Amino acid sequence: MARVVVTGKIPSGGLERLKAEHEVTAWEKDDAISRAELLTMVAGADAIVSLLTEKIDDKLLDSAGPQLKSVSNVAVGYNNIDVPACEKRGVLVTNTPGVLTEATADIAMSLILMATRRLGEGERVIRAQEPWQWGMFYMLGMGLQGRQLGIVGMGQIGIATARRAKAFGMNIAYTRRSPLEDNVVKELDAKYMSMDELIESSDVLSLHCPYSPATHHLMSENQFARMKKTAFLINTARGPIVHEQALVDALKSGQIAGAGLDVFENEPAVNPGLLELDNAVLIPHLGSATVETRAAMADIAATNALAILAGAQAPNLVTS
Numbered sequence: 001m002a003r004v005v006v007t008g009k010i011p012s013g014g015l016e017r018l019k020a021e022h023e024v025t026a027w028e029k030d031d032a033i034s035r036a037e038l039l040t041m042v043a044g045a046d047a048i049v050s051l052l053t054e055k056i057d058d059k060l061l062d063s064a065g066p067q068l069k070s071v072s073n074v075a076v077g078y079n080n081i082d083v084p085a086c087e088k089r090g091v092l093v094t095n096t097p098g099v100l101t102e103a104t105a106d107i108a109m110s111l112i113l114m115a116t117r118r119l120g121e122g123e124r125v126i127r128a129q130e131p132w133q134w135g136m137f138y139m140l141g142m143g144l145q146g147r148q149l150g151i152v153g154m155g156q157i158g159i160a161t162a163r164r165a166k167a168f169g170m171n172i173a174y175t176r177r178s179p180l181e182d183n184v185v186k187e188l189d190a191k192y193m194s195m196d197e198l199i200e201s202s203d204v205l206s207l208h209c210p211y212s213p214a215t216h217h218l219m220s221e222n223q224f225a226r227m228k229k230t231a232f233l234i235n236t237a238r239g240p241i242v243h244e245q246a247l248v249d250a251l252k253s254g255q256i257a258g259a260g261l262d263v264f265e266n267e268p269a270v271n272p273g274l275l276e277l278d279n280a281v282l283i284p285h286l287g288s289a290t291v292e293t294r295a296a297m298a299d300i301a302a303t304n305a306l307a308i309l310a311g312a313q314a315p316n317l318v319t320s
């Protein structure tokens with residue numbers, strides 16, 4: 001029996017599978033575990049099942065000890081884990097790709113609709129019981145039909161978002177490092193562009209790339225300055241891909257028309273400047289937040305950890 005530490009609450013299916021085979025210590029409170037408690041809890045762990053709110057770095061790996069074999073993140077993104085530090089110690093790192101693609105694309109499409117049709121703003125008017133009346137020029141938004149959706153990072157979630165947007169009549173353009181499969185290009189009639197071209201020509205720019213030092217502040221003052229003044233930025237990837245203060249300035253000055261954000265640079269903190277802006281739709285990192293998706297994520301993380309502990313080929317292994 002190995003010692004498995006689960007750093008936050010996860011759905012019972014995944015947890016029970018771990019418990020059936022190993023001695024499991026799980027953080028069971030609703031609030032996220034404190035750093036100090038986490039460092040104590042991981043001592044002696046053979047496997048850690050981590051949430052994206054927990055930083056897995058050198059200090060934590062030292063606290064865990066040399067017997068640690070794996071860190072299984074219950075997320076597709078793994079920027080909370082110092083992968084090279086894990087690799088140096090022979091600790092395998094896994095994530096949960098695939099199962100949250102559709103849920104996250106649903107949220108990206110929701111944000112596109114909310115931002116372009118001013119739905120947050122409209123709801124605030126009703127809830128505040130402000131006077132309003134139907135009018136030919138009242139709260140007009142931007143129609144999506146014939147507009148260009150620019151996808152930054154055309155992976156599984158980017159493609160799933162593009163499929164939705166195409167059904168709404170948008171034209172799809174994208175940028176990505178490796179060529180996109182021909183059948184997907186054909187299905188979506190998707191046009192490859194350089195990042196610069198995409199920024200300059202898109203009506204909605206949606207971020208779907210992983211966060212890494214290379215994508216830190218990918219969207220900053222210079223990029224906003226090159227976007228159309230009528231364009232919208234959507235971020236369901238990771239907050240620090242966007243320079244949040246530069247975004248506030250761009251939204252305030254009318255440099256761009258609006259934004260829809262599911263993630264924030266210093267999550268859970270949100271730049272106070274964003275809170276004052278009617279043209280920013282803000283939701284609290286809900287991309288994968290469906291009952292079904294979270295259950296599937298926990299299940300895959302358990303599968304990953306169990307396979308490594310059993311000495312089998314690690315599924316969903318990530319490398320630096």
Ligand code: DGY
Nearest residue numbers: 074075076077287288
């Ligand atoms: C992920 O899995 O990376 C998502 O951000 C979780 O919602």
